[in-house]
Amino acid sequence: MSDPTGEEILQPGQLIRPKADSKTAADLVHRLYGLKAKLVSELNAYDDMNFRVLCEEEFQNPGITGVERDGYVLKITNSLDSRKTEFVEGQTAMLDFLEANGIRAPKPVKNLKNRFYSLEIVGDGAEKHVVRLLTYIPGDLLHRHADPSDELLTDVGRFAAELDEALKRFHHPAYDQHRTLWMLSSVPRLRDFVHAVDDARRRRLVNEVIVKFVEEVMGGMERLEKGIIHGDLNEQNILVDDEGKRVLAILDFGDSQKSCLIFEIAIALCYMLLQAKDISRGKHVLRGYRAVRRIPEVEMNVLKTCVCGRLCQSLVLGAYSHLNDPGNEYLLYTQKSGWSLLEELWELSNDALMQLWE
CATH class of the missing domain: 3.30.200.20 (Phosphorylase Kinase; domain 1)
Structure with a gap:
């Protein structure tokens, strides 16, 4: 099966991981x-x-x-x-x-x-x-820094913005129609996989986020600035220096995509909040990003929903993939603190969150 653009996207029940040793x-x-x-x-x-x-x-x-x-x-x-x-x-x-x-x-x-x-x-x-x-x-993967410094979080934001600014000068035709299940624009497709979450209250929460995402984000995507992004700035894909203060290199471009620029910082925020275990510390990531790229108000208005959308993707698709590959514990990494972060973040109003992050 494929999405309306003709791109093949993972379907429920489809096993795609290679078997190798x-x-x-x-x-x-x-x-x-x-x-x-x-x-x-x-x-x-x-x-x-x-x-x-x-x-x-x-x-x-x-x-x-x-x-x-x-x-x-x-x-x-x-x-x-x-x-x-x-x-x-x-x-x-x-x-x-x-x-x-x-x-x-x-x-x-x-x-x-x-x-x-x-x-x-x-x-x-x-x-x-x-x-x-x-x-x-x-080098050190960022995930080894259980309590990342404010300086490192700021540098992750700076790096995300500088990467996207550089990629404004890059083009390859493969990115024009490329679509995957992990793009934030694919959040509505989580409805096909949410059955893998065995807690009814959590399933309801995911569905609430999907509804809000469709309304707030998908309904206004024409107003969001587009470009090519890395698409997966998580703690496993970022190499940092020995002192844990600066980003040295970026790994794994398998989720790179032509999409909304606000999705890049939303995805980075999602994983940095999971790493820092403190919502308020997202202000450091944002500070670094905004030192390079100004975020328009229309993008700030949907930032919380985008972060929650990525959390839902990681939680739902992780649970689904683990059903099909129970030996891969890496698939459950987000589950450890992701649900509590999603619940806490979702309960905050936009105004309250922006006060924490300004």
Whole structure:
């Protein structure tokens, strides 16, 4: 099935995550990239599978000049997104653009066929998956900072705005019609998945947010400034310095999209509030963002609903995905404090929230 734009979007009951292990990853790295793995470890991932791979010094790949000392990330994309190869090419173009503009992100590596990706049947599956190799960037993930400093939260906001300002100069046709279930504009589709939440009171809360989102946000999207955004500035995708004060690099552009700019800061706020466990500290994220980009009043008016919409996506889709993949505990990360944050945030009026954040 697909949405009205023709884009395929995850349907209830659809299983899309690849099935692979460390041996599979090592074999792919050797066969596709001419590199010999000496250490392979699985990384957290939602619908995809990611592996960090450290390699021996010898290699057989004319597309590289030497083996990366810090290793690589082998990304095996879920079967649904693997059908969108033009979007994979768009991500590669975006990573090249960011490097040229001084924004640190992983670099794509060419395979033995001089391409940045290939379609492979992985394990015992029948579906083909996009397989890519990217450089590994060492550093602390923000999620390891259980109590992020005000300075770091401010820098996350600054980085989000500077990233979006830079991406105003980037274009690739793959982004013009690209749609996924994780876009904030897909919040209304949560109705198809909310059955995975086993608490009736929480299901009602999600439905309340959906109704408000459709009314407030979807009903006025033509007034919101558009651009290309990262789309998933969460604590697992942001690398910070050793002192925990500044953003060093950004990871995982699988949710990058052409959408409303206010969605970027709303998504970042969602995850930074989860990390800080204090709604009032969102003011630091906003301060950093607004130092670079002014937020029009029409966007500020829908910010709370957008943050709550993202919380609902993370909670509902996490619960749904865990039903189909009960061994992946990463899917339940938001559940630990997400429901209490959503309830607390939803009860605040816009005026009360803006007083906390101004």
